[in-house]
Amino acid sequence: MCRVPGPTLADIARAAEVSHALNGTGRVGDATRRRVRETATRLGYGTPGPPRTRTLGIAVTTFPAAWNYTDIAYFSRAVTAATSAAHARGYALITLPADRAADDAWHHLAVDGMLIMDSPRGDPMVRALRARGIPLVFDGAPGDPRPGDHWVDNDHESTVREVLDHLSASGARRVALQSGSGDEHYARAVTAAYERWCADHSTPPLVIPFDETDDEGHAFDPLLQDGEDGEGRVDAVYAAYDPGGRQLLAAAARHGLRVPDDLRVVCASEDPAYAETTPPVTTVTLAPDQMAHAAVAVLVALIEDDGTAPRGPVSIPAGLIVRASSATRPAQPA
Structure with missing residues (x-):
């Protein structure tokens, strides 16, 4: 099998408009060195074999x-x-x-x-x-x-629907979602599945952005009290990220709400400590192992x-x- 020769150092230098950046000689700034390495990668220099x-x-x-x-x-x-x-x-x-x-x-x-x-x-x-x-x-x-x-990956559509159906069957009527504000697929998939479930059940979606620094769960405050528009407070929340369960327990305590009588809580987490909280929190395991x-x-x-x-x-x-x-x-x- 004939192997096509890869680019030479001279090819890389010409493409990046510099020299001496790959062999470590000369005075080259960090930004220039990074640009040369990116050019080398793009051209296939140093591509590993078996x-x-x-x-x-x-x-x-x-x-x-x-x-x-x-x-x-x-x-x-x-x-x-x-x-x-x-x-x-x-x-x-x-x-x-x-x-x-x-x-x-x-x-x-x-x-x-x-x-x-x-x-x-x-x-x-x-x-x-x-x-x-x-x-x-x-x-x-x-x-x-x-x-x-x-x-x-997990089947986030079926997982979210299982959680929301469980909360609905337990008596919840206004279910909110705490989801990530990042660009990762998980946050987008969970939020989209929640919004589709809400549409199927003719209920408006209520999405709270996850904030890992919000230990007391202040982001939930607007949802845990009757709104000025006549809408009642939420009676269930699915927290799609690990700390969300503890944030919800803290927020419920500040508002004098009982879990689960006044507020039902489900959290996606692998933390076994949720089995020991007061009350123990229902969790979703995404099976990382x-x-x-x-x-x-x-x-x-x-x-x-x-x-x-x-x-x-x-x-x-x-x-x-x-x-x-x-x-x-x-x-x-x-």
Whole structure:
């Protein structure tokens, strides 16, 4: 098989209108060096051949700022499960920091494949790794999907409908959603499913943006009191992010509302501590362990090109764990 030669350093230098940036000589500013590396990636310089490192990478690229995603129960469990799955297949796994805006490490990252979680639209890490030809698998649908992409995800439509139907069956009549304000697929999918359910039930949607710093749940205040328009307060909330359940419990306590008699609460979370709150909170598990194991299996199949990689997305069922916070309200005496 004849291999087409790749671009030379001179080709890269001409395309980027600089020299000495890739070989480390001369005085080159950081911005110029980054531009040269991006040009090299685009032209295919240094594209890896067959797997050599026996190493996989994992990263969360939802937000460009630095944050420790392993503090979040979902990501912590996913990283642990992905590590176990990689080791079982003879691969190491490295965890990359989240601050993708200030780091261009993906232009020379020495991995055989990459597992990317919650990739938003316009993700620069994805763009660079695609150009290098590194196999990618996404946890959650990618922001910029392409034909032939591989990802593992939950069925958010059916999950949201299961939660809302459960709350409706428990007696709730005005159900609000706390959802993310970011650009990741999860927030958009959950919000869209909630709005479709509301349309089917002829009820106006009430969406509260998630704020991780709002420990006391002040964002819920307008919904937990009767409105001036004559609309009553909400009697149930589905919080799509981990801290939302605690925020709702705090807000209910400030307003003198009883959970679940006055306010039913459901939260998407992997935190086992929700089983010990007062009252215990109903949670939705997005099954991060199964998601990670499935994603690593697909990624290794792509790397080793063994023909076992699925043709389309892999769906992992979520689960509703019902606890006291969403119990049916006792019937009132006649």
